[in-house]
Amino acid sequence: MRFTGRELRSKIDEDGTLSLSLEQVEVGDPADDEIVVRIEAAPINPSDLGMLLGPADVSTLATRNGVGLTFSVPESRRAAVAGRIGQSEPVGNEGAGLVVATGKDASFLDGKRVGMIGGAMYADYRAIKARDVIPLPDGATSADGASMFVNPLTALGFVETARRGGHQAIVHTAAASNLGQMLQRLCLADGIPLVNIVRSQAQADILRGIGATHVVNSKDADFGARLAQAIEETGATVAFDAIGGGTLGSEIVQAMERAAINRMTEYNRYGSTVLKQLYIYGALDPSPTMLNRMAFGFQWGVSGWLLFPFLQSAGAETVQRMRARVVEELTTTFASRYTRVIGLAEALDPDVLRAYERKATGEKFLIDPTKG
Amino acid sequence: MRFTGRELRSKIDEDGTLSLSLEQVEVGDPADDEIVVRIEAAPINPSDLGMLLGPADVSTLATRNGVGLTFSVPESRRAAVAGRIGQSEPVGNEGAGLVVATGKDASFLDGKRVGMIGGAMYADYRAIKARDVIPLPDGATSADGASMFVNPLTALGFVETARRGGHQAIVHTAAASNLGQMLQRLCLADGIPLVNIVRSQAQADILRGIGATHVVNSKDADFGARLAQAIEETGATVAFDAIGGGTLGSEIVQAMERAAINRMTEYNRYGSTVLKQLYIYGALDPSPTMLNRMAFGFQWGVSGWLLFPFLQSAGAETVQRMRARVVEELTTTFASRYTRVIGLAEALDPDVLRAYERKATGEKFLIDPTKG
Secondary structure (H helix, E strand, O other): OOEEEEEEEEEEEOOEEEEEEEEEEEOOOOOEEEEEEEEEEEEHHHHHHHHHOOOOEEEEEEEEEEEEEEEEOOOOOOOOHHHHHHOOOOOEEEEEEEEEEOHHHOOOOOOEEEEEEEEOOOEEEEEEHHHHEEEEEOOOOOHOOOOOOOOHHHHHHHHHHHHHOOOEEEEEEEEOHHHHHHHHHHHHOOOOOOEEEEHHHHHHHHHHHHOOOOEEEEOOHHHHHHHHHHHHHOOOOOOOOEEEEOHHHHHHHHHHHHHHHHHOOOOOOOOOOEEEEEEEOOOEEEEEEEEEEEEEEEEEEEEEEOOHHHHOOOOOOHHHHHHOOOOOOOOOOOOOOOOOEEEOOHHHHHHHHHHHHOOOOOOOOOOOOHHH | EEEEEEEEEEEEOOOOEEEEEEEEEOOOOOOOOOOEEEEEEEEEOOOHHHHOOOOOOOEEEEEOOOOOOEEEEOOOOHHHHHHHHHOEEEEEEEEEEEEEOOHHHHHOOOOEEEEEEEEOOOOOOOEEHHHHHOOOOOOHHHHOOOOOOOHHHHHHHHHHHHHHHHOOOOEEEOOHHHHHHHHHHHHHHHHEEEEEOOHHHHHHHHHHOOOOOEEEEEOOHHHHHHHHHHHHHHHHOOEOOOOEEEEEOOOOOOOOHHHHOOOOOOOOOOOOOOEEEEOOEEEEEEEEEEEOHHHHHOOOEEEOOOOOOHHHHOOOHHHHHHHHHHHOOOOOOOOOOOOEEEEEEEHHHHHHHHHHOOOOOOOOOOEOHHHO
């Protein structure tokens, strides 16, 4: 049995034109260890926008013969995407749907709904290895299972990383995101103090609404004092930062160092002996990271944090345990909320695209290709 | 038997006055596991200047009644030294000398010359536990043994840190220092490719003179290209940076990432999967560290590196092995060269102090209290 359907593609040409289009693709018979899934739900995560729109200037959006959209990538940003020039890239890291065909070693999945990760999820059909999917628990919808990988495993990965480093409490920036809310629910469940840094009262309210104790607003005049107090109270020595640019990460590490020095009984001109670790996992601000490290002492580290390298380093057993927990708490700790469900064609509607590209607080889009 | 002698002290008062003086102190009978050493040689390391002069403004130097010097610590820098206000601090991390008295469990050291670490070495006499000294090999002078801890263990620590991280080659900044020359000799002995970054032709010449292959001068117009080439040729993925401030560390990591991307066969918008690590171990430039991390990929880390925490984490067996190697290669790999030997009183001579505080290329001072 063969399936023909649409697949969303993003391509950057030599001249810097980024084009989005829906291609007709045919999905052949599944191999013995494969299945074919009719996709019913795929979230638009910040990481998907990175592949979809790259470093294009969204204000240059134009329609092309009614069959797609084009954008211009400014000259200065093209070096960063040199590796993908001329390649038609599928988009969509994760999704969920109904199994409509199975290879002979995968028949146990016949007719089930599954969650998946692996790219090319903004499509009608996806052929995938059986081992790369997770059957959804009974009663769960594809919308429930669409985001069961990236955000849940990232939140669990943060906690696992903090535990391995011997940290007792965590600081998180851009904390009102779907991921941030998930991390707060997880930390509440596991009894880990979490300091949430947000940029508006509305974001603070979202987190307070789900039980957050420590929420500090970086727009408040007394932000520095409140951050220091929250770090002092919780003893946080590790931070996960989605912003990256500017001085916020540095301010967090400084506050950790001040709290550590306040607990010291003897002067050491190198600062405290407490290891303070900042992980940068996002790039909401792509400008340089400024580290005022003279106020850190010498026991500090700043690193990139990315889900896939983390999963590789964590080992199969840990990943298996994490995945099992996601299934178990899929509609509680790891529930995702979507503010808008759109069809696959709608993803290329200029107004819709501008809306999900804006990444407004509390907004999250889900693509359901069965809607058109 | 009691010994009376001078000890150099540094003190910062509430009003920001830093004063240096020579105090008369009495060293009593050694405890059973102690010895008394008449100090004959103690180097002036950058780390000693940190305790000696703190963040004082050296241009404010004044003499006080012929018995010492005073300096002013600018208001803005006082918070960093709040912990030592009002305390009279001894100075001098390491040194060497002749054992002049021993406790009953330390008589095996009678009449020997030993190298020591532990502070308060800018003095005529030092009581110290026998386990904290290393007897010098036959024929070695106190000058040979004066610097057998900080620089040798730091150079060995860099190599050990690089090996543990799986790195094959090393980048070092401010590479013409005594430490840098030692690291170059060590890397030559151990067959580890080393990229030396210097700031003048004179510094480059020093390193070429001891057999360095890769030396790049950051003042050259084509520095970026030369650095990239050296990193590409060596495959260096770890750097030890004495400078800290500005963009040099970031440029090194970027060059490592470009070299890694050049070896990749498939595009990954997160960058290479190669871990690139920058360790900041000094602060020749105390201004903020600027990380242009968008060009790093996500597999990177920047950390503080300090000798004592490293030794603690390395474990007793490794430290023992490192110390044994220092003794064995004391006058070859780990030889220190001094350009000027001064007495203890001379250390407080305004002109002499300005000279050693300047840290000019190739210059290194040794204090010999027996000279007066």
